Amino acid sequence: MPILTTPAILLRSHPYSETSRVLRFYTRDIGLVGAMARGVRKGASRGRGGTASFGEGVAVITFRDSRDLQSLHEFTPTNAHLGLARDFRRLAGASVAAELVLRHAQQEPHPELFEALSGGLGRLEATGPEGVVGEVLSLCWSIVQLLGFGPELEVCTACGVVLEDGDMGRFDLEEGAIRGPGCPAAEGARRIGPVARTHLTAFLHGEVPPGLRGRRAHLSLLDDFTTFHMLGGRRLESFRFLEPESFPDRDAPAHT
Ligand SMILES: [Zn+2]
Structure with missing residues (x-):
């Protein structure tokens, strides 16, 4: 059976039995993949980063194309991204990104998506408190775009006119596109x-x-857009933790 070694990011892990877990990875070489990890004692890996979500490393997978669930031989974390797990806002943002990938990515290589996820999670972890919302927006919208759901922002969806630089548009949520100033928009x-x-x-x-x-308006647009176009109408709880009210800096300019 072919053995594949690939850079991988752990997106989700859940117990399958006392000693095994099902892990869902986004990998550089084969995209989204689910793999059974046997011989993992309950709780044993906690805190080691081995099966903690958003850990990034190298996965060795026994791979058979016909199977839904592959077999994990080994996962060696090179960056556990523990800074994401320790801050509920960063964790919430990373969870939104993971959900979009889990729902819509395929088991096929998409290296740009891997790079966007890997780079974006790293920046989300590294930024200061005031940078979190910006990094969440950048990470999540870039994933939306790379998964092929990106909204059209240049051209009015109703009449096809290219919006001028100074034009006030309206965002047509259902169309996932902009309406220019000359076209009526939904109430x-x-x-x-x-x-x-x-x-x-x-x-x-x-x-x-x-x-x-x-920031608040941008988060709200991301929430509404992904709910409508990518999540079958169900809002992600994680957005609640990202609301500007839940942290002190709001949209005020930095004082330092
Ligand atoms: Zn128009």
């Missing part, structure tokens, strides 16, 4: 001005725009 459709549009474009490319503002 309650959120306004999205030139700055917010530029910032959202940066997020889709995995960047955090300088001078980010309106």
Whole structure:
């Protein structure tokens, strides 16, 4: 049976029996893969980072194409990303990213997605408290984009006119696209001005725009967009922990 060695990020782990677990990895070489890990004692790996979510390392998998669940030979963490697990806001952001990948990624190589996840989780872990929301937005929107769900921001979805730099648009949630100032939008459709549009474009490319503002509105758009287009209408609990009210810096400029 072929043995595959690949860089991998552990997205989820759940017990299967007293001594085995099912681990779901996003790997660089074969994309999303589920693997059975045998001989893992209950609780034994806690704190070691071995089967803690978001640990990144090298997985050795006995791989057979016809199986849904592969067999994990070994997982050696090179970066346990423990800084994500220790901060509920970072953990919440990483959980949203993981959920999008678990729901929509395939068992097929998508190295850009692997890099976006790996790099984004690293930056989310490393940033200061004021940078968390920006990194969450960048990580999650870049995953949305790489999974093929990215919204259209350049052209009015109703009439096809290219929006001018200064145009105020409205975000058509169902279409996953913008309506320009000349076209009526659904009642309650959120306004999205030139700055917010530029910032959202940066997020889709995995960047955090300088001078980010309106974090709360950006989180709300990400929440609504993923709920509607990627999560079958069910909101992720994790967003509650990301709301600006739940941390002190709000959208105020940094005082330091
Ligand atoms: Zn239009």
